Amino acid sequence: MLSYRLLLSLAAPVFALRLIRDGRLAAERLGGGAGAARGAGPVIWLHGASNGELASARGLVDRLLDRRPGARLVVTCNSATGRALVRGWGLDRVAVRLAPLDYRWALGRFLSRWQPAALMLIESELWPNRLAAMAARGRPVLVVGARMSARSAARWGRLPGLVGAMLARVCYLSAQDAGSGARFVALGLDPARLGPVVDLKSGGAAPAPPDPEALARLAPLFPRGDTLLAASTHEGEERAVLAAFAAARATRPGLRLILAPRHPRRSPEIAAEIARTGLPFATRSRGEAPGPDMPVYLADTMGEMGLWYALAGIGFIGGSLVDRGGHTPWEPAAQGTAILHGPHVANFARVYAALDAAGAARRVTGPDELARALAGLDGPAQAAMAARASDIAARLSADGAGLDPLLDALIRLIDTPNGDPDHG
Known part of the structure; x- marks a missing residue:
């Protein structure tokens, strides 16, 4: 821990720049801002990195508030977009803040303001x-849908003292797959504190429904059977998607592309990439209307994925041609969109394996294979894939995420003196 705290001290200038970037939200990073209002029930601190983790936890939040009527939640995250997502839930007993930096004084300010009875960490x-800090106050820590890849386990294994100390403070951990659970135990987690597998992303939250006016305005320009959505793309993927799209248009000239990057701040570089292809395009954030002669729409906004899926019969799922673990297949499965993905899908390995085996999704390794898939996926083929994906998603969701053991453990730990998981 001493070496970790030394590294934090050395990293202080980097965090100072982040605070400047956060502007008016910087106080939250320092543990400040308004704290919990008085109430009879406990405050539970739930933390997820950003949008994906928080969206997957929405069902858990609803179940927790139902199970514990007096409880209140303070949700923290690392990004302004995640903060906006939780605010958009509009839940009376849920507050949201940017997470305090991992300095003891910032955590002390946060904990004094909120007095959380437990901390739940997502993934x-x-x-x-x-x-x-939580352990020092006798407050339990739970990890939900915990993920540990073999590569991450090897890295943590080089720091046995640090990872051992952290895992000793975890009272309950539910991994999202058996392999992750085994790797946490190998790194030092007490096997008695390992709960059943819980994949929070099984049947995860659907995107917000599309704005009816926007859908009515755009639908004539994007025939669903001829529209590809490249969803949540990362650096290095847009070029491959654009190359495949241009090649497929040689045999399907009516194809349209909605390009929705994971991080809209990358819009200028993506616009430059599209311009290099010579394909006419419009940009959503500029309010540009895509005309019939503009086959590419740069959807560089947040919170509109439901609209894009409603328009697209084919979806390429980003983070999978580059090694980012792949993004959720649940959204396209729920929206009746045929699923294409790259080889890097470790974040949802079990789900993609089931989809691929059933012909409900198709794996592509680069622009050539993606172009061939686009050229061959006509309306009936899309509908067949989407129907199979819906069936697989329903089965896996029914198999998946029993939350009762997790919620039972949380309530038992909150109600147990000193958060002793073995008490009683």
Whole structure:
């Protein structure tokens, strides 16, 4: 821990720049801002990195508020977009803040304001001082849908003292797959504190429904059977998608592309990439209307994925041609969109394996294979894939995410003196 805290001190200038970038929200990073209002029930601190983790936890939040009527939640995240997502839920007993930096004084300010009875971490947000601060106050820490790849486990294995100290402070951990659970145990988690597998993203939250006026305005320009959505793309993927799209248009000239990057701030570089192809395009954030002679629409906004899926019969899922683990297949499965993806899908390996085996999704390794898939996926083929994906999603969701053991453990830990998971 001493070496970690030394590294934090050395990183202080980097965090100072982040605080400047956060502007008026910087106080939250320092543990400030308004705290919990008085109430009879406990405050539960739930933390997820950003949009994906928080969206996957929405069902958990609803179940928790139902199970514990007096409870209130303070949700923290690392991004302004995640903060906006939670604010958009409009839940009376849920507050949202940017997460305090992992400095002991910032955490102390945050904990004094909120007095959380427990901390629930989504997936893999393990911060040493955060866990130590909760343990020092006798407050339980739970990790939900925990993910640990073999590569990450190997890296953590080089720091046995640090990872061992962190995992000793975890009272309950539910991994999102058996392999992750085994890797946490190998790194030092007490096997008695390993709960059943819980994949929060099974049947995860659907995107917000599209604005009816926007859908009515755009639908005539994007015939669903001829529209590809490249969803949540990362750097290095747009060029491949554009090359495949241009090649497929040689045999399907009516194809349209909606390009929705994971990070809209990259819009200028993506616009330059589109311009290099010579394909006419319009940009959503500029209010430009895509005309019939503009085959590409740069959808560089947040919160409109439901609109894009409603328009697209084919979806390429980003983060999968580059090694980002792949993004959710649940949204396109729920929206009746045929699913294409690259080889890097570790974040949803079980789901993609089931989809691929059933012919409900198709794996492509680069622009050539993507172009061939686009050229051959006509309306009936899209509908057949989408129907199979819907069936697979329903089955996996029914198999998946029993939350009761997790909620039972949380309530038991909150109600147990000193957060002793073995008490009683």
